[in-house]
Amino acid sequence: MRIKVPRQPSGRLTDAWRVCVGTGRFELALRRDYQDSLALIQREIGFRHIRGHGLLSDGVGIYRPYQHGGERRVHHSFTYVDQVIDAYLDLGVKPFVELGFMPAELASGDQTIFWWGGNVTPPRSWPEWADLVRATLAHLVDRYGLDEVRGWPIEVWNEPNLKEFWAGADQDAYHRLYELTAHTVKEVDAGLQVGGPALAPSAGDWLIRFADFVTARSVPVDFVSQHAYTSGPAQHVPFGTHQRLAPASRLLEQFAGPGRQLHDTPLAGLPVHITEFNSSYRPDNPVHDTAFHAAYLAPVLATGGDLVDSFSYWTFSDMFEEVGVPAALLHGGFGLLTHCQIKKPTYHLYAFMARMGSLVLSRGLDHLVTRDESGRVTVLAWAPVDVSGLDLSPVGHTIRLSIPLGAPQGTAFALRSSVSEEAGNAWAAWSEMGRPRSPDRRQLDVLREVAEPVRRHQSLPIAAGRIDLDLVLDRHEVTLVEIDPVADETPPWWDDNRLLGLGEDQEAAG
Structure with a gap:
């Protein structure tokens, strides 16, 4: 048929698919291969924001306690922050700021996640945490301007409903973190966008309880965020993982979840950002590298913008070290690109979308x-x-x-x-x-x-x-x-039959 x-037209195609893209931990952006990969992505696709973990972790070096005059003091250093964000802005992409993880010397415990050791415990000093948030955002405003930074969403933590990402998955402790952080953000400027709770899938009633908490205590919240994945339990092999996948329609169901859950709450109507999505949640699953993956995600990109304000592919590049340094070029990484800028089929799905009309x-x-x-x-x-x-x-x-x-x-x-x-x-x-x-x-x-x-x-x-x-x-x-x-501009004397000069010889012979 x-x-x-x-x-x-029946409507306009939203660009929710390109509002944001994920990245490995913050300081990886200092590397040449990372910046070369991001430059290629921006030329051919053009994302508006970029989000990753570890802004406040030790590898970035913002939180620097020291002793002087017999007193403990804290210095906030932004050497790496400036280099990374300068590079982002030069490449036409803005930060989607994630506030995490905990600096080791500010942490209340030693629980970490990932090969690079992001600390996931609450602060041992809540005032020092507030000072760290305040100093970081005030520096960004001072360096890049208030109007610019007002356009950067600020998300509080990452997947606190998982005990691996937030000690004990303690929701009350997260609510305390969110409340203090959100008020601190607004102290810097009331126009800054703050939100969360950046939940992992299958979060149960976490989002409803979050909505009840911020409403009851008048805590600022400008957007809500959640993640979406469709893979089952990991089947581990050396340097890799295999998983069963649910149909891609399950991703769209997860996109619709926050709006459905918040429908009858005071948070109804807030922007919803899916700040991570993919098929597998593992950075070593070879399905990410395949043609299957592009065809699997195509209907999600085509329709996801009808459900949420953004959905951020996790991630733009295989420069990503949560389970260690990759053991091979094509190792099942999350990226649209491998190291050395090899394009995967899913990269082309995004590049194709970038060439669609509105x-x-x-x-x-x-x-x-x-x-x-x-x-x-x-x-x-x-x-x-x-x-x-x-x-x-x-x-x-x-x-x-x-x-x-x-x-x-x-x-x-x-x-x-x-x-x-x-x-x-x-x-x-x-x-x-x-x-x-x-x-x-x-x-x-x-x-x-x-x-x-x-x-x-x-x-x-x-x-x-x-x-x-x-x-x-x-x-x-x-x-x-x-x-x-086609606007045909072929000249009237053109004759394809004379391409090899046969026509003139035939006329002379005649």
Whole structure:
């Protein structure tokens, strides 16, 4: 059956998918490969904010207690903070500030998370915690300007409903942290945006209890935040993890959760930010590197903005060390890019979205059709995926569209870019190479080349202001078709038959 795409848009495509992207811990941004990767991401996709852990952890070096004159004092140092945020702003991306984790000498305990040791215990001195927050935000305002920093959301902690991220998953202790922090933020400036609680999925009634607490005590809250993942229990192998996945629709259900839970509370209507989302919550699950992953997430990017104000892919780069330094180039990292800027299929899903128009003409289970203000039409299409692991995903999935164009007749130029199991798939090529842990320069060049989408083009006739577009998708394919009416400027003397000079010789011989 051919789907007749309406001429009039049904609405606008939100850019909630590009409002924010995740990153490894804060100080990784000092590295060259990190900044090269972020520069590439910003050129071809262009995220507005970036969020990661560890701003207040010891590796950034803000909290610096010392002894002088027989007294204990605290110095706040922003040497690394300035370098990182300067680099972000130079690359056109702003911080989504996460306040955490606890500096070791301010912490009330020694519980840490991750290979790099983020402390997850409450402060032993609540006034010193408030001073740390106040000094950090006041410095940012002083350096970057109040109007600028008012546009940076400030999130209090990360996943406090998990005992691994907040000692004992003690909600009362988190409420105390949030209350003190939120008031301190507003002391710096009432216009700064503060929110939380940055909950991990399956949080039970945490969000309702948070809403009750901030309402009862008149605690400032400008947005709410939560995370979304669809993977099951980890099946560990050396330097890797395998997991079953729920259907991608489960991500959309999780996106809708905060709004549904807060519907009858005073927090109803607040912006909702999904400050982390992905399939697997593990940074060593090879599914992240595959063509399957791009097709799996395509419907989420196409529709997620109808449910939340932002949903932040976790993360933009494989420069990420929560479970240690990666043991191979393609190791199942969260990133859209590997180290050395090898693009994964999911990278191209985002790059395709960045080339879509803002006016939605059609949206279905396997496609999204948009138009921009110039009249250019874009079609994003994806093959359905099967999460059972039994390789039941169809090959040759077909989508037939009748698409309106501005011109009543003539021709249209269609450019198609595709990634699949066979195309734009560095993971498949790397596997065929024998999975080299440290590819040499020639192998890296090859991987960069094969990671690019396959591109095809064709001329399509326009009849009664429409074209027919037939797409046959390979297994796990995601494809983008960009369609423009042709303004033909071929000169009247042009003859393709004379390309090799045959026409003139034939005339002379005659």
